[in-house]
Amino acid sequence: MKKMKTLLFAAAAMAGICVMLGITGCGKKEQPVAFATLEDARAQARANGEYNAQLYRAENPRFTDHKIVSHGDSTQSPECPQGDGWVSNTIMSVNGKEVEKYKVKCSSVSTSLGCYLDTDFAKKPFAAEEGHCQSTNKVPFPLPKLAK
Numbered sequence: 001m002k003k004m005k006t007l008l009f010a011a012a013a014m015a016g017i018c019v020m021l022g023i024t025g026c027g028k029k030e031q032p033v034a035f036a037t038l039e040d041a042r043a044q045a046r047a048n049g050e051y052n053a054q055l056y057r058a059e060n061p062r063f064t065d066h067k068i069v070s071h072g073d074s075t076q077s078p079e080c081p082q083g084d085g086w087v088s089n090t091i092m093s094v095n096g097k098e099v100e101k102y103k104v105k106c107s108s109v110s111t112s113l114g115c116y117l118d119t120d121f122a123k124k125p126f127a128a129e130e131g132h133c134q135s136t137n138k139v140p141f142p143l144p145k146l147a148k
Contacts, residue, residue, distance in 0.1 A: 032078035032079050033078055033081045034078075035078070037081060038076065038077070038078055038081050040142075041076055041081040041082065041083075041141070041142065041143055042072055042073070042076050044108075044142070044143040044145065045072055045073040045076060045083055045087055045108040045143055046070045046072045046073075046087060047145070047146075047147065048087065048106075048107070048108045048109065048143060048144075048145070048146040048147075049070055049072070049073070049086075049087025049088075049089055049106040049107070049108050050068055050070045050087075050089065050106075051111075051146045051147045052087075052106035052107055052111060052113075052114050052115050052146065053068045053070070053089040053091065053104060053106050053115055054068065055111065055114060055115075056091075056104065056106065056114055056115035057091055063091050063102070065093055066091045066092055066093045066100070066102075067091070067092055067093070067094075068089055068090070068091055069089065069090040069091075069092065070087060070088075070089050071087070071088040071089060071090070072087055072088070073085070073086060073087050073088075073108055074088070074131075075130075075131060075132065075133055077133075079133070080133035080134075081141055081142075082133075082134060082136055082139040082140065082141035082143060083108065083133070083134070083139065084129055084130050084131060084132055084133060084134050084139070085107060085108055085109050085110075085129060085134050085138065085139040086105045086106070086107065086108065086121075086129070086130045087105070087106045087107075087108045088103065088104075088105060089103075089104045089105075089106055089115070090102070090103055090104070091104055102117060103117070103118040104116060104117055104118065104121075105118060105121040105127075105130065108139070108143060109139055109140060109143060109144060109146075110146075111146055113126075
């Protein structure tokens with residue numbers, strides 16, 4: 001009976017350790033990529049986000065004379081070259097000293113997700129992904145090229 005209790009205690013302790021390891025994020029870590037690889041990923045994210053912003057601008061008549069300024073995916077790093085999957089862009093028009101700006105979030109991997117004004121993006125369930133490295137199951141690496 002004492003051996004049975006010891007075995008149960010050991011099994012429970014192992015299960016607890018496994019749960020704790022899963023919760024703390026320990027386990028297989030992504031290997032950092034080289035600087036050149038990261039720069040390629042950043043360039044692709046910006047290009048994809050800008051492409052989606054161009055599509056978004058074309059669908060919105062109020063933006064026909066506006067320019068796009070891409071700010072990229074700030075989550076990309078050597079440990080997370082795929083980033084969070086969202087690029088920040090500004091769609092703006094400058095007439096003399098008058099500046100009209102709209103901040104938009106655009107997908108870096110999907111034309112189907114496209115772009116959202118920041119205020120609309122914040123209401124979407126996937127807005128919680130922004131600012132957090134996404135697994136390559138959600139945001140592929142290398143990033144696909146969206147423009148044809």
